[in-house]
Amino acid sequence: MKHLLSIGDLTPDSAVDLLDEADRFKAALLGREVRKLPTLRGRTVMTVFFENSTRTRASFEVAGKWMSADVINVSAGTSSVSKGESLRDTAATLHAIGADALIVRHPASGAPRQVARWTAEMAQDGVAPSVINAGDGMHEHPTQALLDALTLRDRLGGIEGRRVGIVGDILHSRVARSNALLLTMLGADVVLIAPPTLMPLGADGWGVTVAHDLDSELPGLDAVMMLRVQAERMRGGFFPSPREYSIRYGLSETRRRMLPEHAVILHPGPMLRGMEIGYSVADSPQAAPLQQVANGVHVRMAVLFRLLVGGQVDA
Amino acid sequence: MTTVLITGTRPYGEGDPVDVLIDDGVITRIVPTVAGGRDAGGPDSAASAADEVIEAAGTVLLPGFVDMHTHLREPGREDAETVRSGSAAAARGGYTAVFAMANTEPVADTAVVTDHVYAQGQAVGLVDVHPVGAVTKGLAGAELAEMGVMAASSAAVRLFSDDGHCVADPLIMRRALEYARGLDVLIAQHAEEPRLTEGAVAHEGPTAARLGLAGWPRAAEESIVIRDALLARDAGARVHICHASTAGTVELIRWAKDQGIAITAEVTPHHLMLDDARLESYDGIFRVNPPLREESDTRALRAALADGVVDCVATDHAPHAAQDKCCEFSQARPGMLGLETALGVVAQTMVAPGLIDWRGVADVMSVRPAQITGLPDHGRPIEVGETANLTVVDPDSAWTVRGAELASIADNTPYEDLTLPARVRATLLRGRVTCVDGKVRAR
Ligand SMILES: [Zn+2]
Numbered sequence: 001m002k003h004l005l006s007i008g009d010l011t012p013d014s015a016v017d018l019l020d021e022a023d024r025f026k027a028a029l030l031g032r033e034v035r036k037l038p039t040l041r042g043r044t045v046m047t048v049f050f051e052n053s054t055r056t057r058a059s060f061e062v063a064g065k066w067m068s069a070d071v072i073n074v075s076a077g078t079s080s081v082s083k084g085e086s087l088r089d090t091a092a093t094l095h096a097i098g099a100d101a102l103i104v105r106h107p108a109s110g111a112p113r114q115v116a117r118w119t120a121e122m123a124q125d126g127v128a129p130s131v132i133n134a135g136d137g138m139h140e141h142p143t144q145a146l147l148d149a150l151t152l153r154d155r156l157g158g159i160e161g162r163r164v165g166i167v168g169d170i171l172h173s174r175v176a177r178s179n180a181l182l183l184t185m186l187g188a189d190v191v192l193i194a195p196p197t198l199m200p201l202g203a204d205g206w207g208v209t210v211a212h213d214l215d216s217e218l219p220g221l222d223a224v225m226m227l228r229v230q231a232e233r234m235r236g237g238f239f240p241s242p243r244e245y246s247i248r249y250g251l252s253e254t255r256r257r258m259l260p261e262h263a264v265i266l267h268p269g270p271m272l273r274g275m276e277i278g279y280s281v282a283d284s285p286q287a288a289p290l291q292q293v294a295n296g297v298h299v300r301m302a303v304l305f306r307l308l309v310g311g312q313v314d315a
Numbered sequence: 316m317t318t319v320l321i322t323g324t325r326p327y328g329e330g331d332p333v334d335v336l337i338d339d340g341v342i343t344r345i346v347p348t349v350a351g352g353r354d355a356g357g358p359d360s361a362a363s364a365a366d367e368v369i370e371a372a373g374t375v376l377l378p379g380f381v382d383m384h385t386h387l388r389e390p391g392r393e394d395a396e397t398v399r400s401g402s403a404a405a406a407r408g409g410y411t412a413v414f415a416m417a418n419t420e421p422v423a424d425t426a427v428v429t430d431h432v433y434a435q436g437q438a439v440g441l442v443d444v445h446p447v448g449a450v451t452k453g454l455a456g457a458e459l460a461e462m463g464v465m466a467a468s469s470a471a472v473r474l475f476s477d478d479g480h481c482v483a484d485p486l487i488m489r490r491a492l493e494y495a496r497g498l499d500v501l502i503a504q505h506a507e508e509p510r511l512t513e514g515a516v517a518h519e520g521p522t523a524a525r526l527g528l529a530g531w532p533r534a535a536e537e538s539i540v541i542r543d544a545l546l547a548r549d550a551g552a553r554v555h556i557c558h559a560s561t562a563g564t565v566e567l568i569r570w571a572k573d574q575g576i577a578i579t580a581e582v583t584p585h586h587l588m589l590d591d592a593r594l595e596s597y598d599g600i601f602r603v604n605p606p607l608r609e610e611s612d613t614r615a616l617r618a619a620l621a622d623g624v625v626d627c628v629a630t631d632h633a634p635h636a637a638q639d640k641c642c643e644f645s646q647a648r649p650g651m652l653g654l655e656t657a658l659g660v661v662a663q664t665m666v667a668p669g670l671i672d673w674r675g676v677a678d679v680m681s682v683r684p685a686q687i688t689g690l691p692d693h694g695r696p697i698e699v700g701e702t703a704n705l706t707v708v709d710p711d712s713a714w715t716v717r718g719a720e721l722a723s724i725a726d727n728t729p730y731e732d733l734t735l736p737a738r739v740r741a742t743l744l745r746g747r748v749t750c751v752d753g754k755v756r757a758r
Binding site for chain 2: 200
């Protein structure tokens, strides 16, 4: 596997292998005072974020540093979107600098795939960086899906045959796309729950169930994944008001009690408490936001390791 | 006075080979080709005196193509195309007349701009360049442009369009149609309800949903098509639908024609050939407005062109500088080159599967667009006494498209590395050879 641009780059076996690898990194670091493995010594990893995300960038940065990689953060800001420097020029510069891996977040869907293609074209010696999609537009966020899967596996003991509800703004959510792909690949039943205005056209062809009523789904779920509703969507006519959204799709304390006791509550963060998720729900023992964050580092270690050192994973 | 002889060609690909003699811009003789060639003692002695002979055995002779929908980018974006480079592309593509869209910088919403474009076309002389006038000032959709002044100018503007933008306000569109009727000119509509396509970059469907690209629904086109058909009916005016792209649009046009509404429509070569599966690469080359639809739409469009519901092929030739295409998909400017590849694409999608024959190609690429736009000496029958606006097509000359080798300044072709089955051998504008074997002959 050269790049991780989409969950579609993985097979069920390679996905499970990444989760297992993440578990091995977790075990290797357990109880250590100095969390430093020599795994990626001499390797250079660049995070290239055209869009802000403190938590994802920090998670990749820590993952690289715990494996002794040289991690460089490139702040691309939002300038390239305004066509100051083109994305291709940025890719050329990064390629010339010579990183082993580029971790790319970009507001445009497909941008990491383009960076991967362009840097491959530029590589006269055939040595091009591995590109990891750290979230692109409304497309995908594969490492988020992997960390969610790892968290579900920890909490539920397995993913196959489990029923997972993904709730909220599916249409604009790269997290939802990657999770729907990965969880179905791993044998889960996925149900997407949102008003029709926030449901992508053709989602019923993704091998998932499409539903619009949260209450009727809750008792049958082993896990519920709440999505972030972005503020700019609230005025776009996707739903009548934040209040109504909260009433129909917010995970209130009442709704939490409708879930089976073993059910896990996930949220990619940052959480909009009160609207998407009740204050107490977010802190309930069923909620796993901090475990998600911790797993994020181990998953990203596994991905970097597999891409840069190789191993059994194949695309 | 120049004479040109085309030998061994078959008009419309029908019948036995003939020699066609063109004298001072007019077809003066069409005689059967003598086996062994005219030097073997053929009866036509006038032929052997021709200034130029185009040996064209195995070719198909068609009336010169007419493109109702070309973007030449001059004035304003001469880094992407000029009247000169676009005319060269047109000549190489077999065109003898093109309509240059009004969305230039400045917009062609006054006779100053349309006359400039017209004069440039005349000066280059490779193809008749007919400027399209804007329907509304600045393409802003709010106030009618001075259509009458443009119609009366030296460019004699016949076709008006805000292409690139839709005349979305129903009242303005109604007035434009009524006003156009009084001038006996045609309004061509870029059918796109803007509220339904805010932020849209790709066809709304499973592919866009999977790739995370904001969707352009079919209804955005179809709602304007049916609205404009009804407005044209009420106004007693003609309306032309640019680049029809959906199966639903086809059915609405069929209905409107059945009602006796004066509606015509074009389809682009790329909407006949390409579907949204191409977006997988996120290559901005494939971004176009309206977007590449699904395979079911391309099939419906081919059938509609074959049965005449869609009247003609128009290229929507839209050159763009490299930096406007080689970027994020959602940032890429919509549009594709079309002039030089149109014939090959039509041959591949329509002729090869037997949907139309070469006479059909003449109809959809020359006769119908010339009729719709009212060009008196284009799209004419290949007969003695007719103006020699002609295209010689080699139906068996497969060629591989290379953007860098095209005459356009830009190279944003969606067919890079694709092999097309047929190619233009020569183009004649009023008897003057403007292009032969890919070589353009400036005056
Ligand atoms: Zn248009």
